[in-house]
Amino acid sequence: MRTEDLHINVDRLMKRLDTLAGIGAIEGGGVCRLALTDEDRLGRDLVSGWMEELGLAVTVDRIGNVVGIRQGREDCPPVLTGSHIDSVATGGRYDGSLGVLAGLEAMAVLDEAGVTTRKPIGVAFFTNEEGARFAPDMMGSGVHQGMLDLGEMLDIRGIDGRRVSDALAEIGYAGSESVGAFKADSYLELHVEQGPVLEQEGFTIGAVEGVQGISWTEYRLTGTSNHAGTTPMHLRKDAGYVAAAIAVEARRLALEMGGTQVATVGVSELRPNLVNVIAAEALLTLDLRNTKEERLQWAEARLNELIEGIVSEEGVGVQSRRLARFEPVTFDPDMIALVEGTAQRLGCRVKRLPSGAGHDAQMFAPNCPTGMIFVPSQGGISHNVAEYTAPEDIRAGADVLLQALIARAG
Amino acid sequence: MRTEDLHINVDRLMKRLDTLAGIGAIEGGGVCRLALTDEDRLGRDLVSGWMEELGLAVTVDRIGNVVGIRQGREDCPPVLTGSHIDSVATGGRYDGSLGVLAGLEAMAVLDEAGVTTRKPIGVAFFTNEEGARFAPDMMGSGVHQGMLDLGEMLDIRGIDGRRVSDALAEIGYAGSESVGAFKADSYLELHVEQGPVLEQEGFTIGAVEGVQGISWTEYRLTGTSNHAGTTPMHLRKDAGYVAAAIAVEARRLALEMGGTQVATVGVSELRPNLVNVIAAEALLTLDLRNTKEERLQWAEARLNELIEGIVSEEGVGVQSRRLARFEPVTFDPDMIALVEGTAQRLGCRVKRLPSGAGHDAQMFAPNCPTGMIFVPSQGGISHNVAEYTAPEDIRAGADVLLQALIARAG
Incomplete structure (x- = not known):
């Protein structure tokens, strides 16, 4: 044989x-x-x-x-x-x-x-x-x-x-x-x-x-806790909204980039996490992956820009921390x-x-x-x-x- | 005097x-x-x-x-x-x-x-x-x-x-x-x-x-937990993304309606809430208020439509529960x-x-x-x-x- x-x-x-x-x-x-x-x-x-x-x-x-x-x-x-x-x-x-x-x-x-x-x-x-x-x-x-x-x-x-x-x-x-x-x-x-x-x-x-290359970042957002009924939309500093907007932008960017780019917000937590209180704090993680290092870097840079924009428009504070980074x-x-x-x-x-x-x-x-x-x-x-x-x-x-x-x- | x-x-x-x-x-x-x-x-x-x-x-x-x-x-x-x-x-x-x-x-x-x-x-x-x-x-x-x-x-x-x-x-x-x-x-x-x-x-x-009239609804979203690195964007059923998209739509709708309309997602929780796992479940609450009953009803109806659309596009399940409802x-x-x-x-x-x-x-x-x-x-x-x-x-x-x-x- x-x-x-x-x-x-x-x-x-x-x-x-x-x-x-x-x-x-x-x-x-x-x-x-x-x-x-x-x-x-x-x-x-x-x-x-x-x-x-x-x-x-x-x-x-x-x-x-x-x-x-x-x-x-x-x-x-x-x-x-x-x-x-x-x-x-x-x-x-x-x-x-x-x-x-x-x-x-x-x-x-x-x-x-x-x-x-x-x-x-x-x-x-x-x-x-x-x-x-x-x-x-x-x-x-x-x-x-x-x-x-x-x-x-x-x-x-x-x-x-x-x-x-x-x-x-x-x-x-x-x-x-x-x-x-x-x-x-x-x-x-x-x-x-x-x-x-x-x-x-x-x-x-x-x-x-x-x-794939892997990029993990944690974001801590600091807004202002306030009454959900008495605070007009334009006066809010809603950390929960910012967390949500980041997750939506990450999804949009990954779809727009196509190829092997993926983006995941797997962790999202609000404080105080009450139905009628605007969130004072939010924690979220962003997991970005791409097989090409330059595309991964582009995704990181573009999301940083987008997050800067969202954060400054809402007037919330942000602290970010790199959790992991591996090249493809x-x-x-x-x-x-x-x-x-x-x-x-x-x-x-x-x-x-x-x-x-x-x-x-x-x-x-x-x-x-x-x-x-x-x-x-x-x-x-x-x-x-x-x-x-x-x-x-x-x-x-x-x-x-x-x-x-x-x-x-x- | x-x-x-x-x-x-x-x-x-x-x-x-x-x-x-x-x-x-x-x-x-x-x-x-x-x-x-x-x-x-x-x-x-x-x-x-x-x-x-x-x-x-x-x-x-x-x-x-x-x-x-x-x-x-x-x-x-x-x-x-x-x-x-x-x-x-x-x-x-x-x-x-x-x-x-x-x-x-x-x-x-x-x-x-x-x-x-x-x-x-x-x-x-x-x-x-x-x-x-x-x-x-x-x-x-x-x-x-x-x-x-x-x-x-x-x-x-x-x-x-x-x-x-x-x-x-x-x-x-x-x-x-x-x-x-x-x-x-x-x-x-x-x-x-x-x-x-x-x-x-x-x-x-x-x-x-x-x-203001008050409308509180809780949503439980059921997607599919999966690996954040190995699951392409178009195959995801990400309950966390849907929760985020709902919060962003609620904000957009309130701004678009103007007047006294406010919308708040104060509670948002993911499971398993891990950096590299697509969320299988999400819980969120939506607090809508308006001084006009017909506007509040319109906001409720419009958000229901938007949520139906997001949920069906992503292929996740949704269960909603009314927590409170008061007319203006x-x-x-x-x-x-x-x-x-x-x-x-x-x-x-x-x-x-x-x-x-x-x-x-x-x-x-x-x-x-x-x-x-x-x-x-x-x-x-x-x-x-x-x-x-x-x-x-x-x-x-x-x-x-x-x-x-x-x-x-x-």
Whole structure:
């Protein structure tokens, strides 16, 4: 059988997904495996065990990343795949785990077919991708690729006050492999989309072009509390109105800009928050994302102007605070083309699209050719126990991963 | 001395205001005299005592309203003035008390001048105008004028579970005077504006044309919670955006309608209220007021249309609930003209304006010629310990009250 005709065994992959989802299982079919907890340890033990069964050379590095390498005909940097197996507190069973277990499945298929690739192929799971217990997120892959400092990260305390270094030691994953020196030939990650685009538009595979840049700002507006009945419209300094007007302008701007621009006001709070009192204070957050740094900067600047205008017209005060800012990441054109071409060859409807969420892959992008494969998330739902991807889509995504890894490893 | 040249004694009036403000005094110069509490009893005892010192015939009715009548030359229905001496929990010292004590001051001036008017003049303070302990507000004046049922009101329980009838008995103000039979020649009430119009526009006296109608509606919006990064703008069902758009439309409509129309979104809450999650739910309230019932109805209808449009375009669900609805009250043209003319004769800048807040006077409006005199509230602030009206404005308002009462009583 030619390697081009190899397919993954979807039953085996679904069974592994089920088994892993049994660890930290919560009501509704989801999981709670916060990074470096006992549940994470049990998940790590399970997946490391599978890596060893497959004969991979397994290492654990100093931030707890686990990498399993399948030897190639040549001793050169491996083609790497992987993702994470930690979750948010009410996570779904596919987020992260799919990429790791599909990587293992690819190894199993190569073993069964007796294929040895030219380059080695590796599969990894990275520590604390979610950032739900320890901030920042993508901690393990960040340290792995030299984007984050090991010492600083080991010193970080979680929401429960526990330090990363202590938590790593407690679960037995404070490894000895040094970090920052790992060279990959390339990195390719399969992940659920966590958004609705593929499903809504009828695509099975997403060839991910990059990760959107993120700009988070918090605004505190200070107006004047007053009687809703006795204060004429033109004498108001209504912090609540200003908050609403900002949210409406953000929506309008995103629609006007089009492309990948999104804008969300997810937090909005008024004080005193009474039916007949004009709000004295409002708090809101603005989440702006774009795949292009210059467009994101333009959106930030334009909204600043608009907010200045609204605020000064109403006569309210404003204090703003940057909560987060990440530049966009662009994936390698060859890797995007590889995913797209492989999907087409396999008869899948494939769409190029950006990722709105952050992923381990973005830490690799500056260092080696990097790409991602998305499969549809039903209803676009993620970080939710109701997260779901159909088995036929999982099969398609894992097949694309398998064939792309073979193509890359030669 | 001609009665037209009589003036109130502002020092005596300010002293009485100070003395009454000493009962239930709270930090910042305000008062807490919730209806039918011990503080209210002490205030009632003080003011009733002053009524008796002035030789008024004092009665207490079954809902606890206290009325003091000064005899006229003829035995006919009295010209009545008054207001309330109960307060909200963090009330100001002028709200209500000014109208009652300025009425007493007018009596004192007539006594000193040896004037007996043709018609009797009465001064009253009505039970539970604020509604802060027992709902509804304007309870005493409502029962007094047959707008509210005595039995029902006596049965109402307060925020502390106490019944009105029991609380009245406990403080010794469950009077024996029957209610619903009182006929007044007319009713004229002096009150602080509780809004910023007079101060902002440089007027000393407001000739109140009526009380605005009030429409309160609560909206619960149900959208779809989703990832702020991965959900394209056109696939969103953002309950938070819809809430913001409604608030902006309400503002725009009020400005477009002009006149006395005001619109306020005072309550706005999102769920889950997270920076990177599109809101699944939003709660907001809409407070609409107008002096004209048909305009208020038009505003309600127009906003319903606008909300229907926004909601259906975004694809979110909406449930609305009416929280309150009062029709506007129009005061008697002769009484408005009397206030205006008296103020002009006394050299005060006077403006006709509606009241945005409810007052005891509105209960009298359907039964006898009724009017109100407003004096400026500094910064428009009320229901707040920082409530303030300058002594020269208090003098002007009390002088207008004195002269208007004399004119009306003959």
